[in-house]
Amino acid sequence: MSIVARRILFAALSCAALVPGAARAHDWDVTGRVGIGLPVGDLGDGYDPGFSATLSTTCWFGDRYGLRLGGAGNFLGGATALIPNGSFWHYGVGPELALLDPAQRFKLNVHAGIGATTLQPDGGSSSTDFTVNAGATLEYKVNAAWSVIGGPSFYIIAADKTGYILPISGGFRYLFGTR
Numbered sequence: 001m002s003i004v005a006r007r008i009l010f011a012a013l014s015c016a017a018l019v020p021g022a023a024r025a026h027d028w029d030v031t032g033r034v035g036i037g038l039p040v041g042d043l044g045d046g047y048d049p050g051f052s053a054t055l056s057t058t059c060w061f062g063d064r065y066g067l068r069l070g071g072a073g074n075f076l077g078g079a080t081a082l083i084p085n086g087s088f089w090h091y092g093v094g095p096e097l098a099l100l101d102p103a104q105r106f107k108l109n110v111h112a113g114i115g116a117t118t119l120q121p122d123g124g125s126s127s128t129d130f131t132v133n134a135g136a137t138l139e140y141k142v143n144a145a146w147s148v149i150g151g152p153s154f155y156i157i158a159a160d161k162t163g164y165i166l167p168i169s170g171g172f173r174y175l176f177g178t179r
Contacts, residue, residue, distance in 0.1 A: 027060040027177025031137075031149060035169025037074030037088070043163040046083045047076035052167035054153070058096045058111075060177070068096040068111050072153070074165050084122040088165060090155055091115050092133055107139040107147070117157045129159040139173060147173040 037052035038044075056070030074088040092115020099108045117131040135153030142148060150170035157163035 026066075027175065028066075029058050029060070029173050029175045029177075031056050031058075031070075031171060031173045033149065033169035033171035035167055037076060038166040038168065039076055040164035040166050042161050043157075043165065046079055047086060048079050050074060050076040050085075052169055054167065054169060054171075063102050064098040066096045067093065068113065069093050070113070072155075072167065074155075074167060076165075078122075084124055086122070087120040088155075088157075089118040089120065090131060090133065091117075092131060094133070105141050107137075107141070109137045109139065111135050111137070117155060117163075119157075119159075127159070129157050131158065132156045137173075145175050147175070149173050 031054070033052075033054040035052045036049050038049050039047040052072065052074045054070060054072040056068055058066040058068040060066035070090075070092060072090040074090070075085070076088065077085050092113040094111060094113025094115075096109055096111040099110060100106065112134040113132070115131050115133065116128050118126055118128040120126040133153060133155045135151060137149050137151045139147045139149045148170070149172060151168070153167045153169070155163075155165045155167075157165070
């Protein structure tokens with residue numbers, strides 16, 4: 001089993017172990033998003049834009065604040081034949097805040113967090129570095145449980161050369177609870 005598959009399995013099992021207790025105590029949600037990952041700065045010199053995917057869950061402790069646990073992958077192509085394609089795996093935790101009244105049909109949430117990013121270049125050895133992330137989500141409530149969401153995120157990867165990735169994506173939010 002590859003290291004990526006083991007990390008995904010570990011994350012899924014960890015979430016499965018934590019979700020039942022959180023569901024009983026608080027409202028929580030699951031979000032999934034896909035889009036484009038844009039390398040910025042020096043990282044943009046070595047990589048081309050590529051596919052981006054995010055999966056996260058937020059445990060809401062009140063109407064406007066919660067704790068978000070998330071993971072994302074940005075799959076960027078090498079800009080030249082000398083630079084291999086790279087998979088950037090992000091994982092982190094941090095607060096999520098609702099800026100607009102949660103009872104409204106439109107919502108605006110922001111999140112920030114700390115975590116790590118693992119770079120896996122094609123045919124090369126992987127490296128993991130500290131990461132800070134932030135993002136905003138514009139949301140339209142379709143019904144009490146489902147929402148359509150979209151917006152940017154931003155990852156600051158503290159490697160030898162600081163790297164930046166700006167994913168812009170859209171997807172869904174599914175709410176378990178009454179928030």
